[in-house]
Amino acid sequence: MNNKMNEKTTADLENLRDLIDGVDQQLLHLLRKRLDLVAQVGAVKHAAGVPIYAPQREASMLAKRRAEAENINVSPQLIEDILRRLMRESYLNEKDVGFKQVKQDLGHVVIVGGEGKLGQLFTQMLTLSGYKVNSIDKNDWQNADAIFDGAGLVIVTVPINVTCEVIADKLTQLPEHCILADLTSIKQKPLAAMLEAHKGPVVGLHPMFGPDVGSLAKQVVVVCHGREPQAYQWLLQQMEIWGARIVEAEAERHDKAMQLVQAMRHFSTFVYGLNLCKEEADIESLLQFSSPIYRLELAMVGRLFAQDPELYADIIFAQQGSQHAISDYLDNYRDALTMLKAGNRQEFVTQFQRVAKWFGDFAPQFQHESRAMLQSVNDMKAG
Numbered sequence: 001m002n003n004k005m006n007e008k009t010t011a012d013l014e015n016l017r018d019l020i021d022g023v024d025q026q027l028l029h030l031l032r033k034r035l036d037l038v039a040q041v042g043a044v045k046h047a048a049g050v051p052i053y054a055p056q057r058e059a060s061m062l063a064k065r066r067a068e069a070e071n072i073n074v075s076p077q078l079i080e081d082i083l084r085r086l087m088r089e090s091y092l093n094e095k096d097v098g099f100k101q102v103k104q105d106l107g108h109v110v111i112v113g114g115e116g117k118l119g120q121l122f123t124q125m126l127t128l129s130g131y132k133v134n135s136i137d138k139n140d141w142q143n144a145d146a147i148f149d150g151a152g153l154v155i156v157t158v159p160i161n162v163t164c165e166v167i168a169d170k171l172t173q174l175p176e177h178c179i180l181a182d183l184t185s186i187k188q189k190p191l192a193a194m195l196e197a198h199k200g201p202v203v204g205l206h207p208m209f210g211p212d213v214g215s216l217a218k219q220v221v222v223v224c225h226g227r228e229p230q231a232y233q234w235l236l237q238q239m240e241i242w243g244a245r246i247v248e249a250e251a252e253r254h255d256k257a258m259q260l261v262q263a264m265r266h267f268s269t270f271v272y273g274l275n276l277c278k279e280e281a282d283i284e285s286l287l288q289f290s291s292p293i294y295r296l297e298l299a300m301v302g303r304l305f306a307q308d309p310e311l312y313a314d315i316i317f318a319q320q321g322s323q324h325a326i327s328d329y330l331d332n333y334r335d336a337l338t339m340l341k342a343g344n345r346q347e348f349v350t351q352f353q354r355v356a357k358w359f360g361d362f363a364p365q366f367q368h369e370s371r372a373m374l375q376s377v378n379d380m381k382a383g
């Protein structure tokens with residue numbers, strides 16, 4: 001009897017799984033169809049110079065699909081997750097058809113440090129937009145005059161610790177109307193160096209993403225104005241067509257924010273990793289016992305050490321002011337440890353509530369955002 005049940009169960013399951021396979025295959029064909037349509041959208045946008053990222057369209061489409069999902073008893077979050085993932089695919093696909101060239105009569109672009117990863121990304125995006133791009137790197141300076149001759153835009157993307165030196169030593173003889181820009185993650189000093197070296201248009205840019213993004217859709221580029229903004233307005237427009245969001249900032253404010261957003265954050269991640277290493281923590285077993293949040297946290301720490309130490313040293317050592325931010329953090333850590341050692345549980349709760357109040361509406365918003373991330377961390381587990 002039991003055996004029969006098992007056989008029946010097996011047969012039922014097989015049947016249902018065949019049907020599921022069929023539905024998944026249909027989904028696959030629908031995906032192909034959607035990708036083909038998106039490719040056509042890409043071509044239309046390319047011709048007209050319409051930005052790759054269309055936030056209003058996305059919001060209205062998501063709202064409609066969520067409502068329709070609810071009507072047929074499908075989780076609205078499910079369709080939203082799927083559509084967001086599909087749109088990420090769209091950004092990549094639309095990129096391949098290229099982008100409208102906003103400035104036709106620019107002359108060529110020179111990327112100083114074009115062999116670096118960010119330099120390569122900008123070379124790719126500018127080339128996809130029809131610009132002629134040359135690169136100049138450490139060993140090419142003997143040809144500098146020829147390379148810069150007729151340039152309409154020069155973008156400096158060399159390590160932070162040599163940026164100002166390269167600007168002051170090498171970029172004083174650019175064509176008069178050439179735009180001089182940089183991609184450094186601090187802005188005050190490079191901007192001052194560029195304004196000093198070059199009398200024409202100057203702009204400081206800070207792309208707030210790593211070079212491995214795939215697409216610039218929804219990525220932020222901070223812009224610090226230097227001189228003659230009307231001359232480089234087209235460049236900001238061009239980046240918007242790539243999908244980027246332009247955020248204007250004053251250089252000093254930007255640099256101050258970077259002390260927390262980059263230097264302190266990366267430094268504490270570095271110390272976290274250093275601590276695990278010194279404690280000889282067994283990552284394998286930590287992962288076994290890990291909740292999704294811990295796995296995500298470990299991934300955030302671990303990913304740092306898969307990258308170039310020089311890059312992080314550049315960011316952490318770039319500003320004196322970062323040391324104050326990091327010292328303050330250490331002081332707070334010490335105070336909290338004293339509270340812990342004193343067994344002052346009530347104080348912990350009081351401080352916790354104080355911080356929660358300070359976070360205000362951001363706390364529940366972050367909880368909501370991180371829930372989706374944690375679920376994807378769990379989805380990615382295999383075996």
Ligand SMILES: O=C(O)C(=O)C[C@]1(C(=O)O)C=C[C@@H](O)C=C1
Pocket residue numbers: 038041042052053054055057058086087090091094
């Ligand atoms: O409708 C568009 O403008 C598209 O580019 C297509 C699409 C999508 O995949 O549906 C992709 C990106 C946009 O941000 C919005 C929607």
